[in-house]
Amino acid sequence: xxxxxxxxxxxxxxxxxxxxxxxxxxxxxxxxxxxxxxxxxxxxxxxxxxxxxxxxxxxxxxxxxxxxxxxxxxxxxxxxxxxxxxxxxxxxxxxxxxxxxxxxxxxxxxxxxxxxxxxxxxxxxxxxxxxxxxxxxxxxxxxxxxxxxxxxxxxxxxxxxxxxxxxxxxxxxxxxxxxxxxxxxxxxxxxxxxxxxxxxxxxxxxxxxxxxxxxxxxxxxxxxxxxxxxxxxxxxxxxxxxxxxxxxxxxxxxxxxxxxxxxxxxxxxxxxxxxxxxxxxxxxxxxxxxxxxxxxxxxxxxxxxxxxxxxxxxxxxxxxxxxxxxxxxxxxxxxxxxxxxxxxxxxxxxxxxxxxxxxxxxxxxxxxxxxxxxxxxxxxxxxxxxxxxxxxxxxxxxxxxxxxxxxxxxxxxxxxxxxxxxxxxxxxxxxxxxxxxxxxxxxxxxxxxxxxxxxxxxxxxxxxxxxxxxxxxxxxxxxxxxxxxxxxxxxxxxxxxxxxxxxxxxxxxxxxxxxxxxxxxxxxxxxxxxx
Numbered sequence: 379x380x381x382x383x384x385x386x387x388x389x390x391x392x393x394x395x396x397x398x399x400x401x402x403x404x405x406x407x408x409x410x411x412x413x414x415x416x417x418x419x420x421x422x423x424x425x426x427x428x429x430x431x432x433x434x435x436x437x438x439x440x441x442x443x444x445x446x447x448x449x450x451x452x453x454x455x456x457x458x459x460x461x462x463x464x465x466x467x468x469x470x471x472x473x474x475x476x477x478x479x480x481x482x483x484x485x486x487x488x489x490x491x492x493x494x495x496x497x498x499x500x501x502x503x504x505x506x507x508x509x510x511x512x513x514x515x516x517x518x519x520x521x522x523x524x525x526x527x528x529x530x531x532x533x534x535x536x537x538x539x540x541x542x543x544x545x546x547x548x549x550x551x552x553x554x555x556x557x558x559x560x561x562x563x564x565x566x567x568x569x570x571x572x573x574x575x576x577x578x579x580x581x582x583x584x585x586x587x588x589x590x591x592x593x594x595x596x597x598x599x600x601x602x603x604x605x606x607x608x609x610x611x612x613x614x615x616x617x618x619x620x621x622x623x624x625x626x627x628x629x630x631x632x633x634x635x636x637x638x639x640x641x642x643x644x645x646x647x648x649x650x651x652x653x654x655x656x657x658x659x660x661x662x663x664x665x666x667x668x669x670x671x672x673x674x675x676x677x678x679x680x681x682x683x684x685x686x687x688x689x690x691x692x693x694x695x696x697x698x699x700x701x702x703x704x705x706x707x708x709x710x711x712x713x714x715x716x717x718x719x720x721x722x723x724x725x726x727x728x729x730x731x732x733x734x735x736x737x738x739x740x741x742x743x744x745x746x747x748x749x750x751x752x753x754x755x756x757x758x759x760x761x762x763x764x765x766x767x768x769x770x771x772x773x774x775x776x777x778x779x780x781x782x783x784x785x786x787x788x789x790x791x792x793x794x795x796x797x798x799x800x801x802x803x804x805x806x807x808x809x810x811x812x813x814x815x816x817x818x819x820x821x822x823x824x825x826x827x828x829x830x831x832x833x834x835x836x837x838x839x840x841x842x843x844x845x846x847x848x849x850x851x852x853x854x855x856x857x858x859x860x861x862x863x864x865x866x867x868x869x870x871x872x873x874x875x876x877x878x879x880x881x882x883x884x885x886x887x888x889x890x891x892x893x894x895x896x897x898x899x900x901x902x903x904x905x906x907x908x909x
Contacts, residue, residue, distance in 0.1 A: 380549045384408040406888040409526050412548065413519035413881075416555060420627055422511055422583035426557035427631045430585060433472055434724075437823045438751050444817035447474035447559065447826040451481040451506075453513030455831045460554040461517055461869050470556050475510060476826040477584075479561035482506060485832065496594060500566040500575050507560055507582035516878060517554040523881050525551075559635060559755065559826070560584040562620070564594040569615040576623035586633035587620050588727060588755065589613075591640070591714060593647045605643035606699060609650035610658045610714070614721050621722050635755050636718035637727035640710035645699040649683060649692065658717060665710055666692040667703045712744045719749045725823065727755045733762050733812060734771065739820040746821065753823035756816065760829045766792045768805035776801070 379387075389404035416422045436443040450456035456475050463473050480494040486506055487498035525548055532541040560579050565572030576587055591613045596606045617634060624632030649666070652659035663683060668690035671682065681700075682689050693701040702710070715726045728741060738756070745752045769791035776783050786801055787793075796802045808815075813825040845854025863871035870876040886894035 381408055381412060381545055384411060403888060409522070409884075410888075412551070413522050414515065415518065415553060416511070416515060419508060419511065419581050419583035420629065422555055423580050423585045423627075423629045423632065425585075426555070426583075427585040427629055427633060430474075430557050430633050431631050434753065434823060437753065437817075441817045441821075442814070443472065444813065444822060445472040445474055445824045446813065447476040447824065448830045449476040449478040449481055449826065449828045450510060450831055451478070451485045452831075453506075453509040453511075455835075456510045457513035457517045457554070458870060459831075460514060460556060461521075464552070464554065465867065465869075469552060470554065474556050474824070474826075475558040476828065477503070477506060477510065477558055477560040478828045479503070479563045481829055481832055482561075496563045496566055500571075501578070503560065503562070503575070504578035504582040504584075507558060507579055507584050510558060511555060511583045514554045514556070516881075518551075519881055520875065520878070521554075522548065522551060523884055526884070527880075557585050558583065559586040559588055559633075559824070562587050562589050564590050564592045565616040565619070567594055569619040572616040573619035573623050576620045577627065580623055580627050580629055580632065585629065586635060586725075588635040588637055589616055589620060590637035590727075590729075592643065596647065605639045606645045606647050607638075607640055607643045607710075608646070609648055609662050610717050611651065612648070613714075614717070617718065617722055633724045634722065635725040635727050636715075636723040637729060638711045638714035638718075639729050640714055641707040641729060642731055643707070644702050644704070645695070646702065647699055649681065649700060655686075661713060663692075665702045665706045666690075667701045668692045708741055711741050715741070715745045715752065716748050719745075719752060725753055725755050727757070729757060732767050733758065733764065734767070735812070735816050735820050738816065738822070742821040752821060754821050755824040755826065756820075756822045758813070758825055758827045760827065760833055763792065764809055765805070768808050769796065769801060772801050772805045772808065 385404050385408045388407045392399045392402050392404055416425070433443070433445050437445070448459055450459060459475075460470060460473070463470055467473075479496070479498075482502055483492040483494050483496075483498040485491070486502050488502075489498065492498050525544055529541055529544045529548070532538075532544060562572065562575060562579065566575055572589070579587060591607050593606045593608050613636075617636060620634050621632075624630065624634075646662075646666075650659035650662040652663060654660070664685075666683075668683070668685065670688050671680070671691045673689060676682065676691075680691055681694060682691055684690070695701060711728050715728065718726065726745070728738065730738060738754070742752065742754065770788060773783055773786055773788050773791065783801075786796065786799075791801075813822070816822045817825070842854060842858060845858055846852070848854065850857070860871065862868070874880075883894070883896040886896055
C-alpha cells in the first residue's frame with residue numbers, strides 16, 4: 379500500500395467512529411505504520427527467505443552475484459553496518475548479517491567470556507537475533523522520520539514537486555532489515571533440542587540456520603583442534619528438525635546451511651549404524667583407521683566391525699573416541715556435503731584451515747559431479763593469517779614457475795619489510811579479489827567474516843585509549859573520533875537522534891499536539907552538528 383493510500387484508508391476508519399477518534403491523525407498513523415513495516419519476527423523471516431532464494435537463483439545464473447556479510451555481536455553494530463552500506467552503496471542488495479556462535483559465547487553470555495564450545499545459554503542466540511532486528515527496524519524508523527520532516531518542510535514551503543519526490547521515495551523505501559544467517563552450532567543437544575531452539579531463532583527473525591556436524595557436547599571452534607564429528611544419520615536428524623521448525627512456523631522457503639568440520643576433525647564419537655555394504659553408515663565407517671584382527675587374539679573390550687568379510691578393530695583412544703585415517707578429511711567433506719544436499723540442505727559450509735581457492739574448489743568440483751548447483755557459504759575467517767597465507771601462496775607459485783625468490787624468506791613473509799615489495803603487492807591483490815575469484819571458481823555464494831566487529835571494537839578502543847590517556851588528551855577523541863564522524867557523515871555523531879530522540883518527539887506531538895514537551899528544541903546540543 380502506498381503512503382497516500384494508507385492515509386486515505388485510515389482517514390475513512392477514523393471517520394467511521396463518529397468523531398470519537400478525531401484526535402487521531404490519519405497521516406501520523408500512516409507514518410507509524412511505515413516505520414514499523416515488520417510486525418513480528420516471522421514477518422522478517424518470511425520476507426528475507428524470499429530474498430535469499432532470489433539471490434541464490436541470481437548466483438546460479440552468474441557467480442558475480444555473490445553475497446556478503448559481516449558478523450555482528452550487538453544490534454547497534456548491525457544497525458551501523460547497514461546504515462553505512464546504504465550510505466556508501468545506495469542499496470542493501472546482496473548484503474546480509476551473520477550471527478556467530480563464537481561471538482555470542484565470547485561477548486553475550488551471562489557466564490562471561492567463554493570459548494566456542496556451546497557452553498553459553500542457547501536462549502542468548504534467539505535473543506541476539508531479536509536484538510539485531512530491533513536495531514535494524516529502528517534504523518528504518520529514524521530514516522523515514524527524517525524523510526517525513528523533509529516532506530513537511532517541502533509542504534510548508536509550497537514546493538509540491540519536491541513533496542511528490544519525497545513521497546515517491548517513501549513509497550519505494552528500501553529497508554535496513556536484511557537476511558541473517560544464524561549459527562545454531564551443533565544443535566545444543568539432541569534433535570528435539572535443536573528443533574526447539576530453531577523455532578525460537580526463526581520466531582526472532584532468522585531465515586537461514588547454519589548447523590555443523592560436530593558432536594554437540596564435544597563441540598569445538600572450527601579453527602581449533604579436538605573436533606569430533608557424528609555419523610550422517612545423527613546429523614540429518616538435526617537437519618530435519620530445523621526443516622520441521624521452518625515448516626511448522628510457515629517459513630516454507632527457509633534456508634538450512636550444513637557445515638562440515640571433517641577437514642580438520644580426525645575423530646568420531648560413534649561408529650555409524652550400517653544395514654548393508656555401501657550404505658551411508660558403511661561409507662562413514664570406511665574412513666575409520668582400522669587393523670585386521672584374529673578373533674583368537676582379540677583384546678578385552680575390543681570393538682570390532684566387519685569390513686569385506688574381514689574382522690577389523692577401529693583405533694580407539696582412551697577418551698573412547700575413534701580415529702579416522704589420516705588424509706581422508708577432504709573425501710569425508712565431499713561425502714558430508716553430497717549427503718546433506720540430498721537430504722534437505724540448501725547451502726554448504728566447508729570449514730578450512732586456510733583461504734586457498736584451489737583447495738576449496740577441489741572439493742566443490744567433486745560435489746558438483748553429483749549436485750551441479752551446489753553452493754557454499756564460506757568463512758573468510760580472522761583465524762587465518764591472510765597476509766602470511768597469501769604471501770606464501772605467491773612465493774610457492776613463483777618458485778614453481780622458476781622465478782627468483784631468493785630475496786624473500788618464506789618463513790618471515792609477515793614482516794613489514796615485505797610490504798612494499800612486488801610479492802607483497804601481488805599477494806594483496808589476490809586478497810582483494812579473493813571473494814570475486816572464489817565465487818567464480820569455487821562455488822562460493824556467500825562470503826562472510828565471522829568475527830570482524832569483535833576485532834574492530836578492540837582495535838578502535840586501543841587507538842582511543844592510547845591517545846586519550848596519553849599526551850593528546852581530549853584531542854585524541856576529537857581528532858580521532860568526532861572530527862572523523864562529522865567529516866565522513868557517520869550517522870551516530872548525532873547520538874541523540876540515533877538513539878530515537880527525534881522519533882520520540884514525533885510521537886509526543888502525535889499524542890499531545892501543541893502541549894508536547896519535546897527534546898529537540900533550540901537548546902539541544904545536537905544542533906551543533908547541523909552544519
